Amino acid sequence: MTVRVADAASAAKFPILANGLVEDSQIRQNVRHATNVIQNKRARVVAEQHDWQQLRESASKIKEHTLQYLDRYLEEFESACIRAGGQVHWAIDADEANRIIVGLMQNAIEKNGWTREVIKVKTMTSDEIGLNHALEAAGIQPHETDLADMIIQLGEDKPSHIVVPALHKNRTQVREIFARKMGLPELGEKPQDLTDAARNYLRDKFEKVKIGFSGANFLIAETGGVCVVESEGNGRMCLTLPEMLITVAGIEKVIPRQQDLEVFLQLLPRSATGERMNPYNTLWTGVHEGDGPREFHIVLLDNGRSSILADKESRQTLHCIRCGACLNACPVYSRTGGHAYGSIYAGPIGAILTPQLQSMKHSQSLPFASSLCGACYEVCPVRINIPDVLLHLRGKVVERQQNSLSRGVSIEAVAMKAVAFIYAHPRLYALGQKFARVAQKVLVRKGWIHWLPGMLGGWTAVRDVKQLPDEPFRDWWAKREAAKRDEPMEKSYGG
Amino acid sequence: MRISLFITCYNDTLFPKTGQSVVRVLERLGHTVDFPADQTCCGQMHFNTGYQQEALPLMRRMTEVFRDAEIICAPSSSCVALIREQYQKLAESSGDASLIAAVNEFVPKVYEFSELLVQKLGVEDVGAYYPHRVTYHASCHLLRGLKAADLQLRLLRNVRAIELVPLEEMDVCCGFGGTFSIKNPDVSAAMLADKMKAVLNTRAEICTAGDNSCLMHIEGGLHRLRTGVRTVHLAEILASTEAGEP
Numbered sequence: 072m073t074v075r076v077a078d079a080a081s082a083a084k085f086p087i088l089a090n091g092l093v094e095d096s097q098i099r100q101n102v103r104h105a106t107n108v109i110q111n112k113r114a115r116v117v118a119e120q121h122d123w124q125q126l127r128e129s130a131s132k133i134k135e136h137t138l139q140y141l142d143r144y145l146e147e148f149e150s151a152c153i154r155a156g157g158q159v160h161w162a163i164d165a166d167e168a169n170r171i172i173v174g175l176m177q178n179a180i181e182k183n184g185w186t187r188e189v190i191k192v193k194t195m196t197s198d199e200i201g202l203n204h205a206l207e208a209a210g211i212q213p214h215e216t217d218l219a220d221m222i223i224q225l226g227e228d229k230p231s232h233i234v235v236p237a238l239h240k241n242r243t244q245v246r247e248i249f250a251r252k253m254g255l256p257e258l259g260e261k262p263q264d265l266t267d268a269a270r271n272y273l274r275d276k277f278e279k280v281k282i283g284f285s286g287a288n289f290l291i292a293e294t295g296g297v298c299v300v301e302s303e304g305n306g307r308m309c310l311t312l313p314e315m316l317i318t319v320a321g322i323e324k325v326i327p328r329q330q331d332l333e334v335f336l337q338l339l340p341r342s343a344t345g346e347r348m349n350p351y352n353t354l355w356t357g358v359h360e361g362d363g364p365r366e367f368h369i370v371l372l373d374n375g376r377s378s379i380l381a382d383k384e385s386r387q388t389l390h391c392i393r394c395g396a397c398l399n400a401c402p403v404y405s406r407t408g409g410h411a412y413g414s415i416y417a418g419p420i421g422a423i424l425t426p427q428l429q430s431m432k433h434s435q436s437l438p439f440a441s442s443l444c445g446a447c448y449e450v451c452p453v454r455i456n457i458p459d460v461l462l463h464l465r466g467k468v469v470e471r472q473q474n475s476l477s478r479g480v481s482i483e484a485v486a487m488k489a490v491a492f493i494y495a496h497p498r499l500y501a502l503g504q505k506f507a508r509v510a511q512k513v514l515v516r517k518g519w520i521h522w523l524p525g526m527l528g529g530w531t532a533v534r535d536v537k538q539l540p541d542e543p544f545r546d547w548w549a550k551r552e553a554a555k556r557d558e559p560m561e562k563s564y565g566g
Numbered sequence: 567m568r569i570s571l572f573i574t575c576y577n578d579t580l581f582p583k584t585g586q587s588v589v590r591v592l593e594r595l596g597h598t599v600d601f602p603a604d605q606t607c608c609g610q611m612h613f614n615t616g617y618q619q620e621a622l623p624l625m626r627r628m629t630e631v632f633r634d635a636e637i638i639c640a641p642s643s644s645c646v647a648l649i650r651e652q653y654q655k656l657a658e659s660s661g662d663a664s665l666i667a668a669v670n671e672f673v674p675k676v677y678e679f680s681e682l683l684v685q686k687l688g689v690e691d692v693g694a695y696y697p698h699r700v701t702y703h704a705s706c707h708l709l710r711g712l713k714a715a716d717l718q719l720r721l722l723r724n725v726r727a728i729e730l731v732p733l734e735e736m737d738v739c740c741g742f743g744g745t746f747s748i749k750n751p752d753v754s755a756a757m758l759a760d761k762m763k764a765v766l767n768t769r770a771e772i773c774t775a776g777d778n779s780c781l782m783h784i785e786g787g788l789h790r791l792r793t794g795v796r797t798v799h800l801a802e803i804l805a806s807t808e809a810g811e812p
């Protein structure tokens with residue numbers, strides 16, 4: 072099995088990718104504006120939900136329970152889905168999933184003489200497995216129908232947000248892409264102009280393409296049903312018009328009962344887009360004579376998920392319902408945008424999900440791409456303690472580095488161990504304070520340090536540091552205690 | 567009440583005035599402060615940078631150094647948050663029953679400075695006087711970890727002569743994040759720039775907070791640009807009276 076998360080394994084390190092992005096004024100502006108708008112909308116609709124914290128608690132408990140019995144619920148889903156006329160496939164990794172999906176489409180196209188095209192609902196999982204590349208390689212043309220995904224596809228770009236993939240583009244840039252790719256030089260820039268253009272462009276595809284493709288927000292074990300939520304209705308078209316529908320879903324998407332949707336369908340839209348309800352909630356179970364696709368396949372994807380499941384500390388990563396709230400709340404994400412994460416999963420959830428899907432072999436800078444401010448945890452509708460998982464993963468990264476002899480010993484590891492040793496010996500620690508006070512002299516100018524060597528240079532690139540004070544607290548205290556002993560009657564205050 | 571001060575390694579070394587101010591406030595309120603001299607560090611930097619095994623002996627030291635303490639006060643919310651959120655888990659991972667017991671006994675005794683004042687001692691007015699225009703930044707661990715930013719604002723509102731001006735986006739991280747500021751210098755700087763902008767917009771003379779780590783970061787930027795705005799730990803404001811500032 073080879074787990075692939077698009078091309079994340081070969082991506083540059085976060086600090087390197089971030090370097091270029093923080094200086095891109097257009098991206099900074101676009102990302103900041105968009106995340107602010109969504110955050111404010113979210114805050115309003117969350118505030119009006121008086122039982123928000125209880126809903127989060129329930130969601131977290133449902134997910135926890137489901138993951139504990141995941142094998143059972145998946146089998147329950149499989150048999151219910153088959154009973155309802157669906158066909159279930161299991162894929163251990165991205166390659167197997169792509170093989171299954173491409174194979175199903177090839178067969179159907181050849182058998183029925185359909186056009187070699189597929190219309191797609193927004194699905195992050197298909198980006199994860201790189202499905203579009205696999206389809207194009209097989210001569211099948213995928214058409215993204217979600218407006219944001221269309222912008223990405225036509226602009227030959229990469230998604231930068233899990234809910235709003237084209238969040239880093241503003242309206243002027245979108246107009247330019249549409250005008251160029253749809254051959255509409257006169258296209259206006261108003262939202263109405265752009266949606267009209269998209270509608271015309273897509274209408275023809277909806278009419279002639281016979282295969283639809285989707286991801287899933289929820290799989291319902293009890294009924295074998297699948298739920299997809301979206302805002303535009305284009306997804307509904309892809310799910311209902313074609314002759315054949317194929318869905319890919321990570322194995323963690325299953326929930327036990329239809330009733331559980333009650334909890335998630337309140338949390339998800341409010342967290343994701345600041346809406347009380349998604350405009351389109353599509354729920355289907357297998358196939359039905361004379362209604363919707365005649366053939367339905369679902370591919371259940373592992374691609375590294377079962378290894379996350381095995382780690383008790385970070386299993387909660389799989390609770391994620393991909394609402395994107397943690398991205399919008401994250402002060403790091405809002406300064407860099409999603410492309411800094413080198414993965415289709417950006418932001419705080421990306422920082423914990425991507426390296427884990429890759430068994431911690433790649434993307435090792437991601438768990439460090441956070442100031443641990445906790446804003447993500449505060450907004451997460453399923454209460455994933457992202458800072459805790461980040462810390463756990465940092466421990467794993469360090470452990471891996473220390474176990475791989477080939478890399479040698481890092482300066483950081485030596486420094487960390489030396490400092491730990493000093494901290495374990497109070498006399499050494501006090502001596503270290505004295506030494507630092509003497510050593511700093513070469514660097515201090517009028518009470519401040521403006522330059523530091525090595526790794527610490529990152530600090531002084533934009534910040535000064537005050538020189539060390541003449542005496543540390545402990546010396547002041549010791550003197551005061553001594554003075555008290557000499558003059559026991561007089562109370563002395565420091566200052 | 568006898569209160570044991572955990573000064574924290576960076577306050578000890580870099581910000582002795584903060585420790586002196588804590589002592590001054592607590593003694594002014596009639597309490598006895600002691601300072602176990604063998605204390606060093608709670609292990610936060612190691613733990614947060616992924617060196618959890620190195621943090622373990624430091625945690626053990628903390629429980630030993632403060633074994634006889636009744637109440638422990640630390641003027642640093644990130645250290646208190648680490649103790650409260652991670653110590654028990656770290657102890658359990660060691661499988662050492664006596665360490666687990668020691669940690670279970672130690673953790674509930676630890677208070678962040680403003681928690682101690684407001685929640686434990688029931689004081690909101692510590693008799694301070696501070697005639698300056700001040701803005702307040704809520705540090706992340708205080709705000710979301712300990713949920714105590716409100717306590718600090720209450721303490722500040724009771725200071726006489728202070729002119730407290732609200733900080734825009736008070737709850738957004740300043741970009742310090744410990745080793746984050748060194749490992750991700752560009753993003754950290756971008757976050758700092760926005761925080762400085764908000765501070766400067768208030769036209770305050772001083773930016774305060776309950777954590778010197780954030781303040782060192784904010785002040786480092788403010789000084790580099792010669793903004794003439796300085797940072798002061800909350801404890802130093804609370805220690806100030808008509809008789810003077812620490």
Ligand code: SF4
Binds near residue numbers: 342393395
């Ligand atoms: S981690 Fe939580 S907040 Fe982030 S996308 Fe997933 S569910 Fe939403």
